[in-house]
Amino acid sequence: MGLDWKDVLPSEEEIAEKVAWILGSWGCERPACLEVRWNFRLRTAAGRAVLEKDLRVELNPHLLARHPEQFLPTLVHELAHIMVFCLYGRTPKAHGSEWQSLMRRAGQDPQARHSMNVDGLRRKRRKFLYLHVCKGCKANVIYRKVRRDIACGACGPGEFLILRSSATPEGLELLRRKAAELKMAGG
Numbered sequence: 001m002g003l004d005w006k007d008v009l010p011s012e013e014e015i016a017e018k019v020a021w022i023l024g025s026w027g028c029e030r031p032a033c034l035e036v037r038w039n040f041r042l043r044t045a046a047g048r049a050v051l052e053k054d055l056r057v058e059l060n061p062h063l064l065a066r067h068p069e070q071f072l073p074t075l076v077h078e079l080a081h082i083m084v085f086c087l088y089g090r091t092p093k094a095h096g097s098e099w100q101s102l103m104r105r106a107g108q109d110p111q112a113r114h115s116m117n118v119d120g121l122r123r124k125r126r127k128f129l130y131l132h133v134c135k136g137c138k139a140n141v142i143y144r145k146v147r148r149d150i151a152c153g154a155c156g157p158g159e160f161l162i163l164r165s166s167a168t169p170e171g172l173e174l175l176r177r178k179a180a181e182l183k184m185a186g187g
């Protein structure tokens, strides 16, 4: 599966052309503050429309590299959210009649959800808990991963003892008991 996304995904110029074409099909100007970009942190969502001070369409490169034919429908979908916001504000429903009408005018089926294969893209559930105990004062904190970037509020940067348990209520209880024991044993 040596698929390089750069070989498959549209270039910036191609994206800009598509955006212009879609906006043209709606008779709309491109909003000055609109940005369209890839977001490598997206997992199973094909894209998202960010409606803040700046307007931004973010597209999922993992998913769209697998399904290049879904690039245009996804871009239209997210741009339609942007234009509904520009034209009507936040009142309309996300996938309501205004959005559906824009989808149709750009030649797309107004489907709210994509049906692309998301195998392997779901966020992995973290299976463990990690108790971090300051070796100085025995203060403790529990994280879902090993953290090397933490410092003790009292002792500052220093060494931490790290204990692992399963991410279950029992595992949590075990770590809490262990933390209490260490504290009792004194610092």
Ligand SMILES: [Zn+2]
Pocket: 077, 081, 094, 095, 112
């Ligand atoms: Zn949507």
Ligand SMILES: [Zn+2]
Pocket: 134, 135, 136, 137, 138, 139, 152, 153, 154, 155, 156
């Ligand atoms: Zn400490």
